[in-house]
Amino acid sequence: MAILSLAFKSLLNRKLTFFITLFSIAISVTLLLGVQTLKTETKTSFMKSISGTDLIIGSRGASSQLLLSSVFHIGSSTNTIKYETYQDIEKLPAVEWAVPISMGDSHKGYTVIATNLSFFDHFSYANKQNLTVQSGSIDDDMFAVAIGADVAQKLDYHVGDRIIVTHGGGEIEGHDHDNIPFFVSAILSPSFTAIDQTLIISLEAMEAMHTETHDHLGALPGETLLDSDHHEHHDEHDEDHEQHAAHDKHDEHHDEHDEDHEQHTAHDKHDEHHDEHDEDHAQHAAHDKHDEHDEDHEQHAAHDKHDEHHDEHDESHEQHAAHEHEDTQDQRIARLLKLKPENINAIFVGLTSRHAVLGMQSYVNNFQGEPLTAIIPAVALQELWQFFSLAESALNIVTTFVVLVGLLGMLSIILMSLNERRREMAVLRSVGARPSHIFGLIIGEAGFVCLTGILLGVILLYAVLLILQTPLANYYGFYLDINMLTSNDLFILLTIQCSALLIALIPGALIYKYSLSDGMNIKF
């Protein structure tokens, strides 16, 4: 007891070196634990990216690539599968649900994914949590877009805002689909997954944009009556038509473009539908709003390969009429066409039974229609995480050395104090201290410095975590969960404490030897 208070007073007498040692240990402990925390948090948030999806299906290729592109929206989206494959998969008895995913568009650097409404019902992350909406609501309108929390925050978007989507990945080289503005229908709550940085649109809208880009849709003659904004688009289109006419398959119609834009009728696919035009007219005519379209019906009808969708037009138009925004003519056409894409990038699949996973996976891998890959998200995530294991161990090694340097600093400071303290040791010996007391004094000092260093380090860690939590979530979409120290952390701290005591054996043994050999001599 007396020795402990002596050790403490002796330490306080050397405040400066004590605090320097204390802080070097504290900082190294903070760093080590911080890295551990970051590592586990990164891994957890990584593993939480998707859940409840039993399989992800994409074109034949590396599973990590499919995972990266479909879940993290990283990498190319050039590998596609047929939409029909999706339809086939969906029909399989083992499949409870299947959600098609198409990518490749962006908005101001944020990924745009196209899917259908069932995405919101089935996509889940973390512990099977579905995406939730923080404002607005998921709208089944074709041009509704649900935006991730980060997108809304960074770009300051609100429900009802109109936005333009870019084809292709980048902000720079992409082509604006400015004829098809979307309106923000919902802002999703933060999920701290890639969805936060994503805009979600309908497959039909994405297909419409792409068709528009390639100028399969054109302006309608009657549209010149619309407001000036539409005028501009219209004018641009006239030019476009001329340009596109050159490589348009339907050269024979070229001459007619400027007069009546009859190029639509040229769609080869829809030629067979020509005969049905007359019937369709009747339905379209029913729309008050679209009276002016009457003359255009020929074109509309000609476009539409999905006759069955005609019946749905009534509903969708009525819904759309409720929106404050006027449709552009491209949108109007797209609504009538309701084209499904030919290709998509991935399918998220939920199975009726978890036991079916492996069988289903091998079925997909040997799919007849086209070469496919099916990955089990949890397994693929785990595999992908292995990529980071090298970086992880490198980080571990570095932080271990940081702690070691902290401890060596302590050792050198104790060793330096030793010569001066040989005198104190002789005095202590003279009043009856045993060599073991002297030894304990050194070990106790090292132990105390290290322990307070660790405690300070832990306090510092939580302070840093608390300070970083909000900015990390706000600016990096990384949710740092502040937890109690794990048993692994405690083990690390215990190891540090033991290492400190072990290292202190060196000066301890030295002073023990001195205290025996110096006798009652005070050496100077």
Place this chain on the structure above:
Amino acid sequence: MINLTDLSFAWNKQPIIDIKELTIKKGEHLFIEGPSGSGKSTLLSLLAGVITPQSGDISILEQPLNLLTASQKDTFRANHIGFIFQQFNLLPYLNVLDNITLPCSFSGIRKHKALSQSKNLESEAIRLLNALGLDDPELLQRSVNELSVGQQQRVAAARAMLGSPEIIIADEPTSALDSDNRESFIKVLFDECQKADITLIFVSHDTSLKTHFKHSLKLQEINQATIKEAV
């Protein structure tokens, strides 16, 4: 009460001490002189039981030291011997009071004896300091670094005397003092040892101090090792 017989000790096979017979009586004030390097400090270390002789016996207060384990020797020393060094007697991180009461941390007997003198350790420390000529009570809480060397030696003497050990061993306690301080220091040390019936073993190479002592011996005269070396 202190008996040495056939005592020999060597540092790294180099014989330093070789004493046939030495007896120091209770209450005796013994001055041991000897040139530098003659082994005075080594002899004191042997008496204190800090180092163990290669051969021969030391018995102190009828207790043969060679029958004690190392830690028993440490306890024995704490209980019965007070030390005063030439310099740096005090722990710099303790104040004057804590330095004086330091032996009580290691010896219950001395603490008990000190408390039988005064109502608490602090007043016993003040009593000893007053006796040694340091009568400023404010001194107790001072850092020892703020004391003059003379004051430090008196504080060291107070510590050596606290709890009335039977023996005080002083290893050149006055060599850092000027002659005036030296005289008064020796005087108060003598008086106090007299009062408490403490056996004082005082070592120095300064022969001028010998006059204050009734008993004195030259180490080189009784120490065969030094004679051999000299020859």
